[in-house]
Amino acid sequence: MKVLIVGSGGREHAIAHSVAKSEKVDKIFCAPGNAGIGEIAECVAIGAMEFDKIVDFAKNNNIDLVIVGMDDPLVGGLVDELEKAGIRTFGPRKNAAILEGSKAFSKDLMKKYNIPTAAYENFDDPNKALEYLETAKFPIVLKADGLALGKGVLICNTLEEAKDGVKSIMMDKKFGTAGNQMVIEEFMTGREVSVLSFVDGKTIKIMSSAQDHKRAKDGDEGLNTGGMGTFSPSPFYTKEVDEFCKKYIYQATVDAMAAEGREFKGVIFFGLMLTEDGPKVLEYNARFGDPEAQVVLPRMKNDLIEVAEACIDGTLDQVDLQFEDNAAVCVVLASDGYPVSYEKGFVIKGLESFDDKDDYYVFHAGTKKANDGFVTNGGRVLGVTAKGKDLKDARRKAYEATEWIDFENKYMRHDIGKAIDEA
Numbered sequence: 001m002k003v004l005i006v007g008s009g010g011r012e013h014a015i016a017h018s019v020a021k022s023e024k025v026d027k028i029f030c031a032p033g034n035a036g037i038g039e040i041a042e043c044v045a046i047g048a049m050e051f052d053k054i055v056d057f058a059k060n061n062n063i064d065l066v067i068v069g070m071d072d073p074l075v076g077g078l079v080d081e082l083e084k085a086g087i088r089t090f091g092p093r094k095n096a097a098i099l100e101g102s103k104a105f106s107k108d109l110m111k112k113y114n115i116p117t118a119a120y121e122n123f124d125d126p127n128k129a130l131e132y133l134e135t136a137k138f139p140i141v142l143k144a145d146g147l148a149l150g151k152g153v154l155i156c157n158t159l160e161e162a163k164d165g166v167k168s169i170m171m172d173k174k175f176g177t178a179g180n181q182m183v184i185e186e187f188m189t190g191r192e193v194s195v196l197s198f199v200d201g202k203t204i205k206i207m208s209s210a211q212d213h214k215r216a217k218d219g220d221e222g223l224n225t226g227g228m229g230t231f232s233p234s235p236f237y238t239k240e241v242d243e244f245c246k247k248y249i250y251q252a253t254v255d256a257m258a259a260e261g262r263e264f265k266g267v268i269f270f271g272l273m274l275t276e277d278g279p280k281v282l283e284y285n286a287r288f289g290d291p292e293a294q295v296v297l298p299r300m301k302n303d304l305i306e307v308a309e310a311c312i313d314g315t316l317d318q319v320d321l322q323f324e325d326n327a328a329v330c331v332v333l334a335s336d337g338y339p340v341s342y343e344k345g346f347v348i349k350g351l352e353s354f355d356d357k358d359d360y361y362v363f364h365a366g367t368k369k370a371n372d373g374f375v376t377n378g379g380r381v382l383g384v385t386a387k388g389k390d391l392k393d394a395r396r397k398a399y400e401a402t403e404w405i406d407f408e409n410k411y412m413r414h415d416i417g418k419a420i421d422e423a
């Protein structure tokens with residue numbers, strides 16, 4: 001079969017890597033892809049939001065399955081457009097992708113169906129938000145309602161900070177139309193855990209847990225980023241946590257979406273906070289996480305195509321989802337200055353070191369092909385992933401592998417997975 005993947009980051013490279021292992025697949029395309037994906041798929045120069053061009057390409061090339069990796073096209077309704085054209089597509093329709101597309105919607109859904117989450121209020125008037133803050137307890141969290149590349153969340157320790165945050169999000173529109181509406185919620189403390197799941201509208205199957213590191217600098221300092229590294233599984237995701245979430249969060253979310261007439265098929269990413277009062281939902285995403293996909297997918301035993309088709313066909317209950325009994329750690333190699341400003345176009349050396357090494361992977365995020373090989377082309381450049389017998393082994397191997405690669409202005413955190421030592 002022919003498969004088209006929509007997206008251009010490390011997540012899409014991890015998806016392409018998994019798809020390439022399927023015996024069902026003869027040919028992979030990626031729109032627009034990146035230089036690394038181009039090694040295993042044919043990249044086509046179509047942007048992820050160019051819906052008409054994607055539909056035409058899928059029809060003209062007899063694509064059997066489209067996998068939409070990115071949030072923007074999902075929230076924008078690409079799946080609907082492809083399905084209208086009779087093309088099988090893995091991912092939620094527009095009315096279900098709102099689970100990620102609107103934080104106000106997801107918070108209201110959780111409140112209505114008693115799914116544990118932080119106390120909150122929604123605002124579409126900045127003056128009402130400022131008024132509310134006068135009596136709020138600090139620290140407090142401000143969230144732009146819409147998609148903001150994982151950066152539209154501000155943790156404010158003082159009233160002044162919070163007022164500046166409202167101005168930034170709702171008045172100055174720092175995150176564009178994502179800030180037309182805003183959620184203000186209580187600040188929760190505890191361990192964060194990411195849990196990915198496959199969903200077919202009624203059945204949910206949980207993937208292995210993971211933990212992301214969002215801040216740019218060691219010690220969780222610096223600005224929020226799209227993710228500087230991750231590990232899987234999380235030692236803090238215990239059997240007790242799993243049982244609680246299965247009872248009160250996972251199936252409850254799938255059932256709530258169905259009850260609202262928003263049947264969800266695809267991947268739901270649960271961002272959880274393990275608080276003193278039990279697990280609570282921080283956020284939902286409607287697709288594989290990035291970089292979480294880079295540690296979860298390499299550990300999955302199943303054929304990704306078979307699982308994706310079961311989600312589309314509503315037969316996920318017949319799938320025995322299995323993961324290797326090991327661990328994986330991903331360290332993101334970024335351009336120094338990310339996420340604010342950085343230079344691009346530097347030659348990347350050492351990628352060949354990963355050839356023929358079973359437990360080591362390098363997933364491209366911001367790269368492109370040039371005359372002298374691969375060059376940097378983004379803030380997050382590469383995701384260096386290693387598998388090991390346990391988390392400490394995987395962490396050691398991942399950091400060892402980061403030394404094989406060099407490019408000018410290479411930057412990374414040195415404490416990815418450090419929490420493992422505290423488990």
